[in-house]
Amino acid sequence: MNKDFVLKIEHSSKHFDAVKVFEGLSLRLNANEIVAILGPSGCGKSTLLRCIVGLEKADSGTILIAHQRGTESIGYLFQNPILYPHLNTAGNIALGFSERLTKQEKKNRIEQELISVELGGFETRAVESLSGGEAQRVALVRALLGDPKVLLLDEPFSALDLETRRSLAVQTRQWLKQRSIASIHVTHDPEEAELIADRVITWDSMIAVNEEE
Ligand code: ADP
Ligand code: MG
Secondary structure, three states: OOOOEEEEEEEEEEEEOOEEEEEEEEEEEEOOOEEEEEOOOOOOHHHHHHHHHOOOOOOEEEEEEOOOOHHHHEEEEOOOOOOOOOOEHHHHHHOOOOOOOOHHHHHHHHHHHHHHOOOOOOOOOEHHHOOHHHHHHHHHHHHHHOOOOEEEEEOOOOOOOHHHHHHHHHHHHHHHHHOOOEEEEEEOOHHHHHHHOOEEEEHHHHHHHHHHO
């Protein structure tokens, strides 16, 4: 198995004052691969994602991003979607564009993307009027438009009911695969992990794996 990696973490550790969050953590994410990380609340999943994207600095070890654009090629979807209330749905999505496009090209692209997440015609909807699942899909479209190489998903569906959560996991897998985006999906729900990922790993195994060298 000699696949190209998009992200490689080796022997990484992180603490906050006296609290050790993780130590000797290793993880490899291959191109186009979706990995789900399963771990209980408080084990350090969000801290790890924040270290990957550069919102926190790991104490030691290496975090390699195999792409010229570095952390710019990493998208991040938070647990609670962050949408700007002074912009409508289309306006929020437009913030995600990484390419230079004309106004008409943007309009067409937003229209197509909304249809692809089953929100066709939602352009002018106020974001406050969206349900949790709709708002999360809008945030997801915005993240996908940034054309990331890697998308970090931090329990993005955990606030939603079981049925919505599982169907969004299946759909998100399709959207990632269609666009050849690798992803780390963090969750505490084993079934959600199985639905979205090519490979499910437990938090503890990332720490044990590096003992092998
Ligand atoms: P998870 O996402 O797996 O629920 P977190 O990464 O949010 O876990 O938190 C891991 C541990 O680090 C927890 O004990 C949490 O209290 C602690 N922690 C997280 N962020 C900070 C911070 N900024 N300062 C101090 N402790 C923190
Ligand atoms: Mg968390």
